[in-house]
Amino acid sequence: MSISSLTPVAATLAITLxxxxxxxxxxxxxxxxxxxxxxxxxxxxxxxxxxxxxxxxQLNPLPSQLRLAPCTGPLNVKLPLQSGQRITAxxxxxxxxxxxxxxxxxxxxxxxxxxxxxxxxGSRLNAGKLALREREISSLDGDYFQRQQDVVGxxxxxxxxxxxxxxxxxxxxxxxxxxxxxxxxxxRRGSILIRTEGIAQENGKEGxxxxxxxxxxxxEIRARITAPGKVQVP
Numbered sequence: 001m002s003i004s005s006l007t008p009v010a011a012t013l014a015i016t017l018x019x020x021x022x023x024x025x026x027x028x029x030x031x032x033x034x035x036x037x038x039x040x041x042x043x044x045x046x047x048x049x050x051x052x053x054x055x056x057x058q059l060n061p062l063p064s065q066l067r068l069a070p071c072t073g074p075l076n077v078k079l080p081l082q083s084g085q086r087i088t089a090x091x092x093x094x095x096x097x098x099x100x101x102x103x104x105x106x107x108x109x110x111x112x113x114x115x116x117x118x119x120x121x122g123s124r125l126n127a128g129k130l131a132l133r134e135r136e137i138s139s140l141d142g143d144y145f146q147r148q149q150d151v152v153g154x155x156x157x158x159x160x161x162x163x164x165x166x167x168x169x170x171x172x173x174x175x176x177x178x179x180x181x182x183x184x185x186x187x188r189r190g191s192i193l194i195r196t197e198g199i200a201q202e203n204g205k206e207g208x209x210x211x212x213x214x215x216x217x218x219x220e221i222r223a224r225i226t227a228p229g230k231v232q233v234p
Contacts, residue, residue: 030070031062038089038102041077046108050137059104069096082106084139108138112165113145119160124174125151135165142167176206176228183212185223187233198223198231 039057046055071093081088085105092099116131130148137144145151145166154171177183177200185198201211204225212223212231223231 030068031066033070034062034075034091034100034102035059037075038077038091042079042087042089042104042106045079046106050108050110052110053137054109054134056107056109057104058106059102062100062102066100068093068098068100071095071098106138107136109134110137110144111135111146112137113148113151115160115162115164115166117162119156121156121159124153124155125166125171127152130166140165140167142169173205175203176208176225177202177204177210177231179203181229184230185212185214185221185233186226186230200231 038059042057043055047053072095073093076092076094078090078092079087080090085107087104087106089102089104090099091102111132111134113130114133114135115129117129119125119129127148130151132148135144145168151166151171153174155174156170157172158170160166160170179200179202181200183198183200185196187194197215198212198221199215201213201220204210206225206227209222209224210231211220213220221233223233226232
């Protein structure tokens with residue numbers, strides 16, 4: 001059926017529908033497609049780095065005057081810039097060829113170790129002062145701990161406020177032996193393990209080699225600290 005055979009009203013409607021179908025997708029539709037694919041690329045990027053985490057992605061609105069032809073395939077999305085929570089993504093299309101930058105913010109949350117009460121500088125951390133809680137990690141200055149057992153027994157290098165995230169820079173490894181402490185000296189000879197008593201002549205952490213006075217022979221030896229109050233002769 002030709003348009004000339006329609007009534008004036010029907011002809012006008014047919015021409016309008018044909019014109020609408022011939023138009024490219026609206027700016028809103030294209031913007032939505034861009035945001036969906038950019039958000040997915042950001043999600044994959046962050047979850048690859050920190051798998052067990054939760055994301056909040058907020059993209060800034062694209063310009064209202066945006067006029068782009070729909071991309072015939074998936075967008076190529078690159079994330080060239082990131083500073084804290086702020087991120088910039090470059091989205092480009094091969095057919096037809098166009099590209100633009102999309103900006104936004106990304107908040108990444110993960111369950112990590114925090115202090116449940118104030119921790120005084122120089123004190124040793126115990127499980128009663130620690131808890132696992134969800135925190136925003138993309139703005140943290142430094143690393144964090146995911147397990148309490150990696151923190152228990154260490155010493156606070158600085159005072160730590162309640163509810164603060166525990167980071168490695170806040171902590172020092174505790175001394176396993178203090179100078180003057182009694183220690184057990186172990187020496188293995190084949191399948192035989194010999195133990196005797198001694199006195200530490202130096203402070204040391206696990207793994208350190210220190211001077212130890214053998215209480216029986218009164219001879220000073222070098223031994224490696226294997227645990228609090230225990231050393232082993234090589």
